[in-house]
Amino acid sequence: MSENFEPNVVAFLCNWCSYAGADLAGTSRTEYPPNLNVIRVMCSGRVNPMFVVNALQQGADGILISGCHPGDCHYMEGNFFARRRFALMKELLDFVGVDQRRFNMSWVSASEGAKWKDVVGKVVHSLKEAGPFEEFPRNKIDW
Amino acid sequence: MIDLEKLRDLARETISRDDVKYLIGWKPGTHGFRISPHFVSNPEETAELIFSPLCSNNLATYLTLTEKRPVPRGEQPDTRKVALMVKGCDSRAVLQQLTEQGITKDSVYVIGCPCEGVIDIKKVEGKYPGILDQVEARWENGKISLYLPSGKVEMARDDIVAEKCLTCRYPNPVIADVSLREEVEVKGNNTFDDVKKMEAKSTQEKWAFWQGKFNSCIRCYACRNVCPMCYCEECILDKTNPTWIQRSVNISENTSFQLARAFHLAGRCVECGECERVCPVNIPLSHLNRKLVKEVMDKFGFEPGVDPEAKPLLVGYRPNDKEDFIL
Numbered sequence: 001m002s003e004n005f006e007p008n009v010v011a012f013l014c015n016w017c018s019y020a021g022a023d024l025a026g027t028s029r030t031e032y033p034p035n036l037n038v039i040r041v042m043c044s045g046r047v048n049p050m051f052v053v054n055a056l057q058q059g060a061d062g063i064l065i066s067g068c069h070p071g072d073c074h075y076m077e078g079n080f081f082a083r084r085r086f087a088l089m090k091e092l093l094d095f096v097g098v099d100q101r102r103f104n105m106s107w108v109s110a111s112e113g114a115k116w117k118d119v120v121g122k123v124v125h126s127l128k129e130a131g132p133f134e135e136f137p138r139n140k141i142d143w
Numbered sequence: 144m145i146d147l148e149k150l151r152d153l154a155r156e157t158i159s160r161d162d163v164k165y166l167i168g169w170k171p172g173t174h175g176f177r178i179s180p181h182f183v184s185n186p187e188e189t190a191e192l193i194f195s196p197l198c199s200n201n202l203a204t205y206l207t208l209t210e211k212r213p214v215p216r217g218e219q220p221d222t223r224k225v226a227l228m229v230k231g232c233d234s235r236a237v238l239q240q241l242t243e244q245g246i247t248k249d250s251v252y253v254i255g256c257p258c259e260g261v262i263d264i265k266k267v268e269g270k271y272p273g274i275l276d277q278v279e280a281r282w283e284n285g286k287i288s289l290y291l292p293s294g295k296v297e298m299a300r301d302d303i304v305a306e307k308c309l310t311c312r313y314p315n316p317v318i319a320d321v322s323l324r325e326e327v328e329v330k331g332n333n334t335f336d337d338v339k340k341m342e343a344k345s346t347q348e349k350w351a352f353w354q355g356k357f358n359s360c361i362r363c364y365a366c367r368n369v370c371p372m373c374y375c376e377e378c379i380l381d382k383t384n385p386t387w388i389q390r391s392v393n394i395s396e397n398t399s400f401q402l403a404r405a406f407h408l409a410g411r412c413v414e415c416g417e418c419e420r421v422c423p424v425n426i427p428l429s430h431l432n433r434k435l436v437k438e439v440m441d442k443f444g445f446e447p448g449v450d451p452e453a454k455p456l457l458v459g460y461r462p463n464d465k466e467d468f469i470l
Contacts, residue, residue: 080460097350
């Protein structure tokens with residue numbers, strides 16, 4: 001992998017906490033790596049495990065799913081369901097030989113702009129070490 | 144040793160009941176070691192029924208696979224039960240479908256067949272290839288005897304049974320309205336040695352292994368069709384909008400398909416091993432499933448198809464579920 005590889009991270013942020021947290025980081029002029037492509041979802045429980053697989057297929061080098069802290073979910077329990085689901089998904093991806101560092105999940109609340117910066121920094125740093133995702137991306141057809 | 148007369152008497156008795164529509168059992172297949180499902184709707188047809196070490200088919204899949212024709216106007220729907228012959232693993236599939244409310248308790252009549260392990264047809268056909276006559280097999284004194292055209296062969300159970308039987312903790316049906324015979328001894332224990340061995344490999348080694356396997360997948364979807372737990376009326380594999388998985392057969396889509404299939408069985412797979420049995424290119428699918436079975440047990444202490452009162456795993460949660468993977 002090259003020295004200046006910039007990973008492409010797809011981030012699924014919940015509307016109520018993490019998206020607002022990322023927004024706070026922005027309005028507070030916090031500097032953090034610009035590698036994220038943010039997709040806003042209404043709840044981390046909205047994220048289908050197939051989103052993760054499809055993102056990897058379509059050129060993502062890593063995934064970050066972020067939602068409200070357990071107990072703080074706007075919909076009471078959405079993030080609890082997400083937690084169970086992705087605990088298994090992470091193990092499954094690891095088992096077929098996808099680097100563990102490619103799948104990340106975090107809890108960031110609307111007031112945690114500083115934590116958001118740390119999380120993104122950590123994810124991007126570990127993905128730079130992991131290198132580009134070459135296992136099963138879709139073949140790009142250059143029309 | 145199975146008394147086939149007793150089995151057929153039981154079937155005849157069952158099919159004569161007023162509340163039973165038809166019975167699903169096993170009969171000898173077309174040739175060699177093959178077994179076919181047998182749909183019995185009148186007492187005469189019970190003469191063909193068998194239960195032997197060759198009966199590895201999981202018949203629970205037919206509960207949801209059978210065609211549901213629209214009821215003609217003015218007629219009442221047939222609400223009678225379907226009688227089903229189950230081994231231990233099949234009964235777990237029935238129970239799991241019941242807890243998921245895929246079927247209802249009053250739509251099925253379960254005939255439990257305690258089982259001492261079924262033959263892996265790939266193993267036995269490798270040993271005795273090209274047999275055209277029907278072969279009979281029996282459990283005898285803890286061994287499995289094959290009645291080949293050339294004569295009787297006795298084989299040790301562990302040499303010839305399917306992988307799932309070596310780790311089977313439920314040889315006796317967990318749910319049965321009536322039982323064919325007395326319970327058998329539990330021989331297997333699930334230590335997940337195969338999964339642990341795989342886990343110990345490096346990321347590159349794991350991918351090299353699975354890449355080879357997934358590359359050979361021809362996407363026939365036999366694993367989905369045979370699976371008793373795959374009974375969604377609309378399957379994401381058939382949907383074109385959204386296209387979760389494209390039709391092209393390449394490593395990317397194949398991996399995506401395999402991950403989707405495995406994940407949809409997370410906390411649901413009852414380890415009946417049917418997907419692996421029907422796979423025409425011998426992908427070790429139950430290996431993937433067993434990984435998830437292991438994780439579900441380790442992380443959530445849950446085992447599908449065992450407790451009739453349990454809620455399906457992924458529709459519930461506990462506030463103190465482990466979250467060591469969260470940043």
